[in-house]
Structures are given as structure tokens and as C-alpha cells.
Amino acid sequence: MAQLFQDLIYSFGNCLNCFPGSPSLKINSRSFKILRLLGEGGFSYVYLVQDTSSGDMFALKKIRCPFGAESVQQAMREVEAYKTFAHSPGIIHSVDYSIASERNDPGSKTVYVLLPYYKRGNLQDIINANLVNHTKFPEKKLMVLFLGVCKAMKDMHHYQAPAGGERMEMGNAKAGEEDQVAAPGERRSYAHRDIKPGNIMIDDDGSNPIIMDLGSVAISPIPITSRSQAIAMQDTAAEHSTMPYRAPELFEVNTGAIIDTKVDIWSLGCTLYACLVGKSPFEMRSDETGGSLSMCVLGGDWRFPDEGPKAISEPIKEVVRKCLTVEPDHRPDIDELIAMVEEVVEELPDSAA
Known part of the structure; x- marks a missing residue:
């Protein structure tokens, strides 16, 4: 959870908002409550989140892009891949995505990708x-x-x-x-x-x-x-x-x-x-x-x-x-x-x- 709160503190813009005792974020026009960390690897983290309006569960993938335009481009290739195979039932698709800047370094971006959540795991x-x-x-x-x-x-x-x-x-x-x-x-x-x-x-x-x-x-x-x-x-x-x-x-x-x-x-x-x-x-x-x-x-x-x-x-x-x-x-x-x-x-x- 320490990493989670640190992530929330350092991200800003129309993507992310913090509320005392209840970490929350906003992906475009939708608000989500962060429940727990599901996994991590490299520069990415995956959280279980809940839509505050519908109560639906999703997996939120956070991809840090600390190396400027090149790493943002790589993250966006992943977003494009989710769109490309959206018509294939056996391949995961994205629900939404957003890009945020780091407060202490506007040149460093973070890409958030909202994905379906599968409760049975992998x-x-x-x-x-x-x-x-x-x-x-x-x-x-x-x-x-x-x-x-x-x-x-x-x-x-x-x-x-x-x-x-x-x-x-x-x-x-x-x-x-x-x-x-x-x-x-x-x-x-x-x-x-x-x-x-x-x-x-x-x-x-x-x-x-x-x-x-x-x-x-x-x-x-x-x-x-x-x-x-x-x-x-x-x-x-x-x-x-x-x-x-x-x-x-x-x-x-x-x-x-x-x-x-x-x-x-x-x-x-x-x-x-x-x-x-x-x-x-x-x-x-x-x-x-x-x-x-x-x-x-x-x-x-x-x-x-x-x-x-x-x-x-x-x-x-x-x-x-x-x-x-x-x-x-x-x-x-x-x-x-x-x-x-x-x-x-x-x-x-x-x-x-």
C-alpha cells in the first residue's frame, strides 16, 4: 500500500485525485476507488479498482514512462494493441485509457489503462x-x-x-x-x-x-x-x-x-x-x-x-x-x-x- 499512496501523491491532472483514507482516481469522466494491488513488474503496476457509480470491478494498469517520449510511445503501442484485437474474444481489450504527468517532472508521463477484471485469476x-x-x-x-x-x-x-x-x-x-x-x-x-x-x-x-x-x-x-x-x-x-x-x-x-x-x-x-x-x-x-x-x-x-x-x-x-x-x-x-x-x-x- 505504501507504493500505492506514493503513486497517488506524485500523479496529478485530470486523471488522478486523492481523498483522505480512500485512494481514488479519475479516468476521463469516470471515477474509481482503488482497492488493492494485484501485481507489478518493471515500470508497471496493476490495481483492482471499483467504479464508484456502477460498482463494477476493473483492473487498472499503470505504466510509468520515466524516459520521455520514447517510453510513452512504447506504452501507447500497448494501448493500440488492445484496440487492434478488441474483436477477438480470447484476447483482452481495454475499456479506457488516460495519460498523466508527474507533478515533480512534467516531462515524465504515466499511462493508465483500464482493463476487464477476471476474478478467477490466471x-x-x-x-x-x-x-x-x-x-x-x-x-x-x-x-x-x-x-x-x-x-x-x-x-x-x-x-x-x-x-x-x-x-x-x-x-x-x-x-x-x-x-x-x-x-x-x-x-x-x-x-x-x-x-x-x-x-x-x-x-x-x-x-x-x-x-x-x-x-x-x-x-x-x-x-x-x-x-x-x-x-x-x-x-x-x-x-x-x-x-x-x-x-x-x-x-x-x-x-x-x-x-x-x-x-x-x-x-x-x-x-x-x-x-x-x-x-x-x-x-x-x-x-x-x-x-x-x-x-x-x-x-x-x-x-x-x-x-x-x-x-x-x-x-x-x-x-x-x-x-x-x-x-x-x-x-x-x-x-x-x-x-x-x-x-x-x-x-x-x-x-x-
């Missing part, structure tokens, strides 16, 4: 609960959920601009990802680049996954044509792609490489493994061997744990193996992965639900 919350309670996902239920994640991912990998034609300003210019405008009906491909259990929410019905945190989204493919571009891409990945779920081609980016949506296929494989076992495969292997996590990833060094009577079904293991192929060209694309998962769901007995 896949990582379920994984943590399973570890504490010594329980597991029912296999069929897990694979149906995973299929939903893959279908949401398809909306990103095979994006089609709506008839109205929306401007999309995503990516990182340092890594060669130029801002571009999609013509009405034009098809584009985007990669999320930070798929992990913590970025997959579960809707309030408990049956549909919602991909969140679009700050890492970028156009795909990205040809790496110079050493400086390779270093920039590697730095971007280190900042935006969570290490245990990061594809090997993002650890060591080479000139001449092409970074594309296959990075998400790798992360999906890591995510499925984590749901089955409790950790990313490379966290698990690094813990077992005492070796470097990055070296485990680059070498494709992982395995399923020794199992007793409740072993993981072989078809599910095969899905993980296909996704965790070190060579990107040998991984399935999202359509092939969906077909594989649909077949597994069909094969699994209802008793596995």
Missing part, C-alpha cells in the same frame, strides 16, 4: 494452487482450455483488419519493427512474444482463456538484417519475454535470422508443460542439473519427470515435444497445433475431464 494462480494442494489439472479439461488459448493465438497470428481500417502502432523501432497501418480487410501476422501461464486469464465462467499483457506484441515476421538489429532484438526479448518461456532464437539472435510467430509456439509448449508439471520445462531442468537456464533452452535440454501411476498421457506429451523443437522451422504453426490439440481432445476419455 493459469499461474491455478498452477500454484495445484502445487499447494497436491492436485492436477484433469487432462481433458486442460487440453480444452489449451485449445482455447491456441485459437485466441490464431487471431493474433492471422489477424485481419476490420472493414473500418484501424491504425496499428506496435513493435519496437530499435529492433526494426516499424509502425504500420493496415488497410481495411488486410491480413497481418503478429506475435505476442510473452506467452506464459501468468498472461492467460480465465474468464468468470471458468471455461474460456483470455490472453493478456499485450506490451510485447509485435508484427511478424521480422528479418534480422544487421548485427545492431540482432542486438536490439535480443535486448527487447530480455526486457519483454519472460526467460523460462522464451524461445531459443530470442536468446541468441543472429544476423540473417527471421523472428516470427514460432516464438509463441515454443512458449505455448512451455506453458502446457508448466500446467502439467508445475514449472517451465527449463526451470525444472535447470533446478535438477544446477545448470544455466539459458543453456538448457539453447540446447533443448528438458525432460518429463519420472512418473507413477498418474502419468501424463502420451498424446499430450507429443504436443509438448512438437512445440519445444529448437529449430523454429520444425515447430508446427498455429493451425497445425490447433489440429493436433483437437485430435488429442477427441482421443482423451471423458474420465480425464
Whole structure:
């Protein structure tokens, strides 16, 4: 709560107002009461807030932009991403946003993004609960959920601009990802680049996954044509792609490489493994061997744990193996992965639900 009150003290303008004993803020014309901190990372914080008029709950993401125009531009790319995929039911959308200046430094901005709140939390919350309670996902239920994640991912990998034609300003210019405008009906491909259990929410019905945190989204493919571009891409990945779920081609980016949506296929494989076992495969292997996590990833060094009577079904293991192929060209694309998962769901007995 100390951070919360400090944040409120240092922000001002038509976005934020403080009231004794009850921290509140205003996003454009709507007033909200801040209830608690939900999470934080890097320069961002996420709070649970309540609309003071309707009583509805929302998640408010606060993105600090201390480095001037460049960091504001990066935050606004995330806002644009929420707008771009607003028509995809499996990808989170924004409700509203606002930009405020810091009282002690007008050049330093803060971007506030109002998002839907999902009371069931995310896949990582379920994984943590399973570890504490010594329980597991029912296999069929897990694979149906995973299929939903893959279908949401398809909306990103095979994006089609709506008839109205929306401007999309995503990516990182340092890594060669130029801002571009999609013509009405034009098809584009985007990669999320930070798929992990913590970025997959579960809707309030408990049956549909919602991909969140679009700050890492970028156009795909990205040809790496110079050493400086390779270093920039590697730095971007280190900042935006969570290490245990990061594809090997993002650890060591080479000139001449092409970074594309296959990075998400790798992360999906890591995510499925984590749901089955409790950790990313490379966290698990690094813990077992005492070796470097990055070296485990680059070498494709992982395995399923020794199992007793409740072993993981072989078809599910095969899905993980296909996704965790070190060579990107040998991984399935999202359509092939969906077909594989649909077949597994069909094969699994209802008793596995």
C-alpha cells in the first residue's frame, strides 16, 4: 500500500485525485476507488479498482514512462494493441485509457489503462494452487482450455483488419519493427512474444482463456538484417519475454535470422508443460542439473519427470515435444497445433475431464 499512496501523491491532472483514507482516481469522466494491488513488474503496476457509480470491478494498469517520449510511445503501442484485437474474444481489450504527468517532472508521463477484471485469476494462480494442494489439472479439461488459448493465438497470428481500417502502432523501432497501418480487410501476422501461464486469464465462467499483457506484441515476421538489429532484438526479448518461456532464437539472435510467430509456439509448449508439471520445462531442468537456464533452452535440454501411476498421457506429451523443437522451422504453426490439440481432445476419455 505504501507504493500505492506514493503513486497517488506524485500523479496529478485530470486523471488522478486523492481523498483522505480512500485512494481514488479519475479516468476521463469516470471515477474509481482503488482497492488493492494485484501485481507489478518493471515500470508497471496493476490495481483492482471499483467504479464508484456502477460498482463494477476493473483492473487498472499503470505504466510509468520515466524516459520521455520514447517510453510513452512504447506504452501507447500497448494501448493500440488492445484496440487492434478488441474483436477477438480470447484476447483482452481495454475499456479506457488516460495519460498523466508527474507533478515533480512534467516531462515524465504515466499511462493508465483500464482493463476487464477476471476474478478467477490466471493459469499461474491455478498452477500454484495445484502445487499447494497436491492436485492436477484433469487432462481433458486442460487440453480444452489449451485449445482455447491456441485459437485466441490464431487471431493474433492471422489477424485481419476490420472493414473500418484501424491504425496499428506496435513493435519496437530499435529492433526494426516499424509502425504500420493496415488497410481495411488486410491480413497481418503478429506475435505476442510473452506467452506464459501468468498472461492467460480465465474468464468468470471458468471455461474460456483470455490472453493478456499485450506490451510485447509485435508484427511478424521480422528479418534480422544487421548485427545492431540482432542486438536490439535480443535486448527487447530480455526486457519483454519472460526467460523460462522464451524461445531459443530470442536468446541468441543472429544476423540473417527471421523472428516470427514460432516464438509463441515454443512458449505455448512451455506453458502446457508448466500446467502439467508445475514449472517451465527449463526451470525444472535447470533446478535438477544446477545448470544455466539459458543453456538448457539453447540446447533443448528438458525432460518429463519420472512418473507413477498418474502419468501424463502420451498424446499430450507429443504436443509438448512438437512445440519445444529448437529449430523454429520444425515447430508446427498455429493451425497445425490447433489440429493436433483437437485430435488429442477427441482421443482423451471423458474420465480425464
